[in-house]
Amino acid sequence: MAHPAAAALSDFIEKTHAIWARESDMKARMEQTQALLTGLVKNPAIQDSAKTWPSTEGHKNLLLHTDEKYGFIINAVVRAPNRKGSVHDHSQAWVLYGLVEGTESLERYDRLDDGSRPDYAEVKLSGVTIGQPGTVDLVPPFNIHAEQGGPGRSVAMIFRSEKLVGRILQHGYDMTTGKVTERYGPTQVEYSLA
Numbered sequence: 737m738a739h740p741a742a743a744a745l746s747d748f749i750e751k752t753h754a755i756w757a758r759e760s761d762m763k764a765r766m767e768q769t770q771a772l773l774t775g776l777v778k779n780p781a782i783q784d785s786a787k788t789w790p791s792t793e794g795h796k797n798l799l800l801h802t803d804e805k806y807g808f809i810i811n812a813v814v815r816a817p818n819r820k821g822s823v824h825d826h827s828q829a830w831v832l833y834g835l836v837e838g839t840e841s842l843e844r845y846d847r848l849d850d851g852s853r854p855d856y857a858e859v860k861l862s863g864v865t866i867g868q869p870g871t872v873d874l875v876p877p878f879n880i881h882a883e884q885g886g887p888g889r890s891v892a893m894i895f896r897s898e899k900l901v902g903r904i905l906q907h908g909y910d911m912t913t914g915k916v917t918e919r920y921g922p923t924q925v926e927y928s929l930a
Contacts, residue, residue, distance in 0.1 A: 741785035742929040745810070748776045749801060756806045762897060763876075766830040770874050773895055777834040778870045785929055786836045786891040789814045798927035802899065811894040812927070815840075819885030823859065823909040825878050826921075830897040833883065834872035838890030842867045845880040845909070857916050859909050880909060 738746065755768045776782055792798060792813045801810040815838075823845060833842070842865045848858040859880055867873065867883075875881055883892070900906060905918040 739785070739930050740781035741779075744776060744779045744781045745800060745929055748772055749803070749810075752808070753805060756808075762830055766832060766874060766897060769895060770832055770872050773832050773834045773893065774870060774872045777836045777872065777893055782893075783836055783869065786812075786814075789891060789927070790925075791816065792922070792925070793819075795922045796925050797894065797901075797922045799924040800893070800927060800929065807898050809894075809896040809899050811896065811924075812836075813892050813894065815885050815890045815892075817885060817888050817890075819890075821883040821885070823880060823882045823911055825880050825907045825909075826875065826896070826900060827904045827906045828877045828898075829900050829904070830877060831875040832872055832895040833867075833875060834893045834895070835867045835869050836891040836893060837869055838888050839886035840867045840890050840892070841865075841884040841886070842871070842873050843882045843884060845882070847880060855916050856914050857909055858914055859911065880907075 751772050752769055756765050759765050759768065789798060789812060793816055797811040797813055800812055843861060844863045845859040846862040848860055865873065901921040901924055906921055908917045908919055
């Protein structure tokens, strides 16, 4: 018999497949998957399991699932208290960021310049949402954002519409200098909930 957290993840994947089979528009897929992920991050089996997940400090993600059928990726992050997150985007991918444990400030930024220089951007903080267990943020393609740690350990699950790491360059934004850097994203560490 499967571990309760593994069973919950498997059920989530099955229901996501049903959505993606009937819905071809990516925005609609992600909005409907957002409701499923909200249920998953609130699931007591996931919340209990998350207490033992290893730290992902050092620019890592736990890799929970790579979907062979639709290409989506399910990651998790485990962050130290008061972690300072970088300002970044996820290129063309849609991303759902769901908090399982702890609190984080979910920041959104507006780009003020015309984007004509690939190595430079003027960005300004446009909004902050305080995320808590059960909060799932939907981040559209090229949306500039950051997650800032709260006073305690925080754990989140991340659902990406496609594989980015090692395949698609994403952008980091330096708020002081305006420098834009390209990067492939965090190191993927395979992790099983079983």
